[in-house]
Amino acid sequence: MAETQIVVHNLSKTYRVPGREPGLAASFRSLVRRTYRDVEAVRDVSFTVEAGEMVGFIGPNGAGKTTTLKMLSGLLHPTAGQARVLGGVPWERKPDYLQRISMVLGNKSQMLWDIPPLDTFHVLGEIYHVAPAELKRTLDELVELLEMQELLTKPVRNFSLGERMKCEFVAGLLHHPRVLFLDEPTLGLDVSMQGRLRRFLAEYNRRSDVTMILTSHYVADVVTLCPRVILIHRGRLLYDGELSRLAERLAPFKLIRLALSNERVENEPELPPGADIVEQENGRLTLRVARSAAPSITAHLLNTLPVADLAVEDPPIEAVIDQIYQEGDV
Amino acid sequence: MRYLRLIGSFMRASAQNELAYRANFWISLLYALLNLGTGVLGVVVLFSQVETVRGWDLPATLALLGVYLIIGALRNLFIGPSLNALAGLDGEIWTGRFDFTLLRPVDTQFLASLRYWRPLALVDLVLGAAVMRLEQSLTLPRLVTFVVALGAGVTILYAILLAFTALFLWSPGFLFTWAFDAVFQMARYPVGLYPGWLRLVLTWVIPVGVMTTVPAQALAGGLSAGTLVGSVALGLLVGASALFRFGLRRYASASS
Amino acid sequence: MNQRGGWALIKSTWLSWMQHRSFFFLLAFMWMIPPLIYLFVWSTAAGGKTIGGFSRGEFVAYYLVLILVNQLTYSQTNWTVGDVIRSGQMNTLLLRPMSPLYGTLASEVAGKVVYMAFMIPVTAVLALVLHPEMHVTLQNGLAFVPALGLAWALRFFWGYWLALLAFWATRADALLGLQDSLVFLLAGQVAPTALLPGLMRQAAAVLPFRYMLGFPVEVLTGQLSTVELWTGFTFQAGWLFVTLLLFVTMWRTGVKRYSAVGG
Numbered sequence: 145m146a147e148t149q150i151v152v153h154n155l156s157k158t159y160r161v162p163g164r165e166p167g168l169a170a171s172f173r174s175l176v177r178r179t180y181r182d183v184e185a186v187r188d189v190s191f192t193v194e195a196g197e198m199v200g201f202i203g204p205n206g207a208g209k210t211t212t213l214k215m216l217s218g219l220l221h222p223t224a225g226q227a228r229v230l231g232g233v234p235w236e237r238k239p240d241y242l243q244r245i246s247m248v249l250g251n252k253s254q255m256l257w258d259i260p261p262l263d264t265f266h267v268l269g270e271i272y273h274v275a276p277a278e279l280k281r282t283l284d285e286l287v288e289l290l291e292m293q294e295l296l297t298k299p300v301r302n303f304s305l306g307e308r309m310k311c312e313f314v315a316g317l318l319h320h321p322r323v324l325f326l327d328e329p330t331l332g333l334d335v336s337m338q339g340r341l342r343r344f345l346a347e348y349n350r351r352s353d354v355t356m357i358l359t360s361h362y363v364a365d366v367v368t369l370c371p372r373v374i375l376i377h378r379g380r381l382l383y384d385g386e387l388s389r390l391a392e393r394l395a396p397f398k399l400i401r402l403a404l405s406n407e408r409v410e411n412e413p414e415l416p417p418g419a420d421i422v423e424q425e426n427g428r429l430t431l432r433v434a435r436s437a438a439p440s441i442t443a444h445l446l447n448t449l450p451v452a453d454l455a456v457e458d459p460p461i462e463a464v465i466d467q468i469y470q471e472g473d474v
Numbered sequence: 475m476r477y478l479r480l481i482g483s484f485m486r487a488s489a490q491n492e493l494a495y496r497a498n499f500w501i502s503l504l505y506a507l508l509n510l511g512t513g514v515l516g517v518v519v520l521f522s523q524v525e526t527v528r529g530w531d532l533p534a535t536l537a538l539l540g541v542y543l544i545i546g547a548l549r550n551l552f553i554g555p556s557l558n559a560l561a562g563l564d565g566e567i568w569t570g571r572f573d574f575t576l577l578r579p580v581d582t583q584f585l586a587s588l589r590y591w592r593p594l595a596l597v598d599l600v601l602g603a604a605v606m607r608l609e610q611s612l613t614l615p616r617l618v619t620f621v622v623a624l625g626a627g628v629t630i631l632y633a634i635l636l637a638f639t640a641l642f643l644w645s646p647g648f649l650f651t652w653a654f655d656a657v658f659q660m661a662r663y664p665v666g667l668y669p670g671w672l673r674l675v676l677t678w679v680i681p682v683g684v685m686t687t688v689p690a691q692a693l694a695g696g697l698s699a700g701t702l703v704g705s706v707a708l709g710l711l712v713g714a715s716a717l718f719r720f721g722l723r724r725y726a727s728a729s730s
Numbered sequence: 731m732n733q734r735g736g737w738a739l740i741k742s743t744w745l746s747w748m749q750h751r752s753f754f755f756l757l758a759f760m761w762m763i764p765p766l767i768y769l770f771v772w773s774t775a776a777g778g779k780t781i782g783g784f785s786r787g788e789f790v791a792y793y794l795v796l797i798l799v800n801q802l803t804y805s806q807t808n809w810t811v812g813d814v815i816r817s818g819q820m821n822t823l824l825l826r827p828m829s830p831l832y833g834t835l836a837s838e839v840a841g842k843v844v845y846m847a848f849m850i851p852v853t854a855v856l857a858l859v860l861h862p863e864m865h866v867t868l869q870n871g872l873a874f875v876p877a878l879g880l881a882w883a884l885r886f887f888w889g890y891w892l893a894l895l896a897f898w899a900t901r902a903d904a905l906l907g908l909q910d911s912l913v914f915l916l917a918g919q920v921a922p923t924a925l926l927p928g929l930m931r932q933a934a935a936v937l938p939f940r941y942m943l944g945f946p947v948e949v950l951t952g953q954l955s956t957v958e959l960w961t962g963f964t965f966q967a968g969w970l971f972v973t974l975l976l977f978v979t980m981w982r983t984g985v986k987r988y989s990a991v992g993g
Binding site: 500501504505508511512515516518519520522523524527528652653655656657659660662663667668669672 | 756757759760762763764767770771772774775781782904907908911914915920921925926927930
């Protein structure tokens, strides 16, 4: 069933930030006159999402991912543009709409601190109109999926970060939302816990067909969970589509891995132009070549060098995305 | 009604939260008694030197102290804990957890005002009532006027605190409620004791004087400004609610 | 004694406090209100007559001086040191080549400067509005300075040793609440100690609280005869000595226990 659930059209968000320059003179001046800068957090973003999809928002820090997510969940009013989620306008914040969405924030907790999580779940069940029998059923299912039975009766303040995140997921899903927004859900967790939570999300999506939009710094989150990514950079949507093709778009090169049969190789094997050495060690070479030039360079190499083994590969997607994050640029 | 059930659910969760710390009970009890003791002694010391001050004598001033404690107790019962959860440097607005509150399919003002309860404040309530020493001949009409005046006082308090919390949405760093707390202390004594200009401020600008003095006067039977106080209370409530909602809109437009 | 380090610490603490001046002005405003309330209550009660030898104007003078003295002697160490111990930061501080005392002193000095920046103008305005009546003799003025200094030291170290209780009891705040009440009642806030009824008056003369706050005020406003002045100084010095003993003992044993338990 592919109904279009989320429609975003030319969404933009600009907000004003008071300017604060360093230095003593500037701080005195700011007492009298405040200057403002306009920050364009989101610019003309448009996309659609269908029911049950899992979409990953990626992009460097400050790119506008969280801002977009907050507009879709109704927390922020856009400066321009429209969006409809589940047929309603998010920022009108109608109870009907809020009933059917949910948000999990990676570094903030909605649990009551000093009491067991079950008590918070009950309050949330009350707030979200979940009938007690239904709530019990849902909690049982979620708790089993997340393997957190022993946590239910202990006060939340004693939990590790991973255990708390499990509670956050239950809190976010106990009212069966149709759309789930996740902002950095695996932030700060160790690798094995990240893996467990990812498996949970994938399984839950499979069972319940909930639509998920996820932002994450961890490339592995996106690679594992989201067949579709939206790349946002400096507020603009730069790419919307399959992850694998993103690599093609952004990093139009291939890697050629060679093993040379002649161990004693001169320091500088003669390479055709357009081939850059990425790694070189003990007769094994990794070269980076433009995608289009790969076939011809491969042929050249086979002709001119004593090649024992040769493979042509796509660059790992993690490296591509990491490069975007690190360089802060595309 | 659904909202009543929600309140019940909140009260239950808050009670569980309180009970999580057993030591809290004894410490709170101690504080309540200290609060009472110092208040009473303060008044006693004053009246050990004079008979009356501007028409107020020892029993009347003690009764006013009782009203002050009762209003303070009602504030600490739910208004204070709920609104304070939003304010301050570890409050929801500053830390960003307010987002969760905004996401609930329940009216935000309702949540912000009634979410957290401190049942231990009931101790203060009892102590305050004890100080009032309701052994004076209380006719039913006077009791009713008193309760109404008290209700108006609490409504004004709520409106002021709500307005301050709303200001937090503009300037999350500033501790408006602290400033108010200091001024609220002035309500311990009859507003008539303060010099003219201060009396005006405490009646019209920050109506803390009205909160305690009017119910105390109602108790003694000398209430003349009943309807005035009632309408002031109502007006403030409407104004504060409007400010809060306006603040929410601005918060959603201006933050990131 | 690391003087340069200490001075640098004071300067940097002051700069960071000035950043958040609105916060501290607010605190100063809050601390000013209770004495103000009693100023109004007593001056109204006095009306045109006198109470216990105080005229209306003299009450005003007493409380305005009290406000300033209170601000100058108020000790934050209860909160700052206690918090530091409870949060486990004491480890970091004990490792530094400066006694943690310096940090506390730095906050004290920085704080006082910031508060005074607010207090002095406000008190001046209040004086203009409220017309205090005060006759300061040279003798009283001179005696005021050591009285104030001793009061500050007494209050500082008294607060410090109480805060050190946090080494033992995680819930020492009940004691602090009690001590706040005692200060409130017996140090000259609720009423000048001369006006307190019977038993309270005697308790106030003997306990340290008056010597932290009320005593310097009484000196400056000329309430005390020469005999009373010297008796007061004796009590003040005596209590300071006792407090310092308590402080040093608590510190030594506290640090030992703290490191033994592992913080």
